[in-house]
Amino acid sequence: MLLIKNGRVLDPARQTDAALDLLLDGDKIAEIAPAGKISAPKNAELFDASGLIVAPGFIDLHAHLREPGQESSETIETGTRSAARGGFTAVCCMPNTRPVNDNASVTRFILDRAKSAAGVRVWPIGAASISSKGEAIAEIAAMKEAGIVAVSDDGKPIATAKLTRQVMDYCRSLDLPVIEHSEDVSLAAGAVMREGVTSTRLGLPGMPAAAESVCVARDVQLAELTGARLHVAHLSAKASLDQVRWAKSRGLRVTCEVTPHHFTLIDEDVQYDSRYKMNPPLASREDREALLAGLADGAVDVIATDHAPHEPALKDVEFDRAPFGILGFETALALSLEQLVHSGRLSLMRMVELFTTGPARVLGLDRKLAPGQPADLTIFSLTHPWTYNVNDSPSKSRNSPFDGRAFTGAPMATIVAGRIIYRRN
Amino acid sequence: MTPRFRDLLALEPLSAEELSFLLDQSKPFQVIQRHPLKKLATLRGKTVALAFFENSTRTRISFSAAASRLGADSMNLQAESSSVKKGESLLDTVHTLDAMKPDCLVMRHAASGAADFVARNLDIPVINAGDGTHEHPTQGLLDALTIRDRKGTIENLNVTILGDIQHSRVARSNIHLLAKFGCRITLCGPAMWVPKELEHIGPPGTSIRRASRIEDALDGADVIIVLRVQTERLHEPALPVDDYILLYQLHAARLRLAKKDAIVLHPGPMNRGVEISPEVADGPQSCVLEQVTNGIAVRMAILYQLIGAAAAEEGAQTAADSAHSSDEKAR
């Protein structure tokens, strides 16, 4: 048993913001009561959360753990240890491994590896098409039985409108969300960053914002046609968000996520440093403002990291040749506090929602702090001063543009199934 | 205090003062091009590594001549025969070159930012001899030197650049340099090659505009820079060459729209009859051969500045080290 005392408990599901104590018993929440009202058994372990926020466990809807196949960049073990340090209690891992997670045996392999890893829940996402090649539908039902929570061909979009429509039809019947990496590959071909003054100045091939929004427009139409649950991954452009707003206004089951790097950085920050190279690329100043507005007003449902480790040898090349992607777990909360909460743009409750009930709803889960619920908690500080040193990360990769950045506020403890799997010293 | 340069990666970050200094410092080397004996011993014992990961006979020979006329030796990495073809990473290749202890690395590469990336990883001075579609700083300098010689100044001129601006590293270096001296720059070419973003690549207050008709672009021009239509590299998107000639070739009738004393530059090699007509290329307003001669002078000046500054730094370091050790002896 674990008693968490003296914390400020935030639960977006019930809009609770109060001084409450929680008693965890085994992997479930046993009791929640006003501070000092729980009489815990003598042998109960005590966690003093004075001055800290106690929230439902954070869920990352979008991460790359690289196993199987690219273990020199990350493994399920190292990736989840990094996730635990970032306050995440559950991580959805994208299927673009080698081999691709397009069948139940790969799904089971991932879940098996996760059991012996850091203790963070690993929820695999299955490929929409075989090898994510966009030709034929993968064995989605078998993967669902093995444990996938969604489908995606992430890394690229589901290749054709026709296949997207078929996947959506099928997933509606299986009650799985379709997560789309929205990109018109012909508009984006050869591009290494967002098209704009900066790409023109640097002489780097750029993709226009429309490379994303054209695909979002297509998918939103297909979501209406099929009635499927569509979740737009790492949305970066204002025009894409406008499509999502339109879909929501029509009552379609369309959701979207935004990454911390897209609401923090812009294309002007790119200076031939491959740590600033990701896909979708850093967007314009106006796009970032639109994302911040969407995070505040509810158009955006989720903050997801798109944690994309690449070992140093892969990233330490010419900007053109470097692979897309950056680390995300350990800076996500601190960047969100910095950009959203400390800046006054969002309430703390809304930010917590974007990490907890937001992603849970996309997955069709009901997440709240109540007796009988899973004992997954993220405990964090709003004031803890620290500096991110990427060399301290348990991740195998070092590709973060935020190395050396000073932050105020950090995850202090990550609790999964009643067990403290990470605690900041 | 005179400016010091560690590397020469781009002209964009340099101030007007620094650019003027480099142009002024090229003058003595222009004079030397006219000496019967052009060879100096100034950089005797120094080695310049030339790493051209993309073919360019002209620029490579120009740098090689510049090094040789300063008394330096050069080592050549030929992209065709090199390990680059065998899949070695750029970093491994330049580290290998660096281990041969050159005093300076001159590099050309197809990737924008490649010189910047290498400079961050090497201690010796790096000179960018063209990186992708980013910059070609020595070309920008030699063009400015040529313009200054002919016009007496590089300030407040009307400069027109014709061609595929979007994919031209020469154009970017020209724009960044000339805009800092108050030149009004007009860009002209097929719309796909002249995106609107180009009007904003300079600092606030710089005058860069686009003209879609060549007649408008040439009206009142003091300087016309004609870019090469690349036949070996694909323009994106490609355009039928007959259309290009019809709309954008600089020929005598069009040249008459510019000021009477306008000059014509071309970074070479020229496609006669495509972007420039033979009569303009060989006419009295053409500066193409002066550009070539000035190229050696500019590159001599750059090598002298960079290797000299590195030697001075090393000298200061050695002095500091020996001062330090004598202090220790005194104790």
Place this chain on the structure above:
Amino acid sequence: MPIVEKAQLMSAAEIDRTLRRLAHEIVEKSGGTGNLALIGIRRRGVPLAQRIAKAMNAIDNVEVPVGILDITLYRDDLSKVAPQAVLQSSEIPFTVDDKDLVLVDDVLYTGRTIRAGINGLFDLGRPSRIRLCVLIDRGHREMPVEAQYIGRSVQTSDSEIIEVRLREIDNDERVVLVDRVAE
């Protein structure tokens, strides 16, 4: 280390008188001025050469051409020149082939500057003769170089510095001996 002025070696009038004497000596010993040319070494050799040429004109009514030589690129100490040296062009508006040249500089010290100057001249052609004229010879030679025409020879120590100040460059006109003194 602070620098103190120890002595004045020449006044303005003495500089003027010395240059006129040097002009006479050069004309006398040249066996005719027809082939003669002066080369001033940047920076202070330049006004000195121009003044000597003017004095020659007063003596013989001849126009002796004056060239300007920048020796920076011919120096043997690259690591010391780069930080402060701003390169300037040599301006020698005549061919040096078969010319009877007199190099003019303010102070002759180690001889390295003159070595560089001779190197520079040879890149321009093949003079028939090169002689050297200096306002001050302070000794301490490191090269086998001697001047044929000397304004004044001065015994100096290594720490001392001779400062030739000329109105064209320094807004002053005198030669002083200064010294670095230990604190």
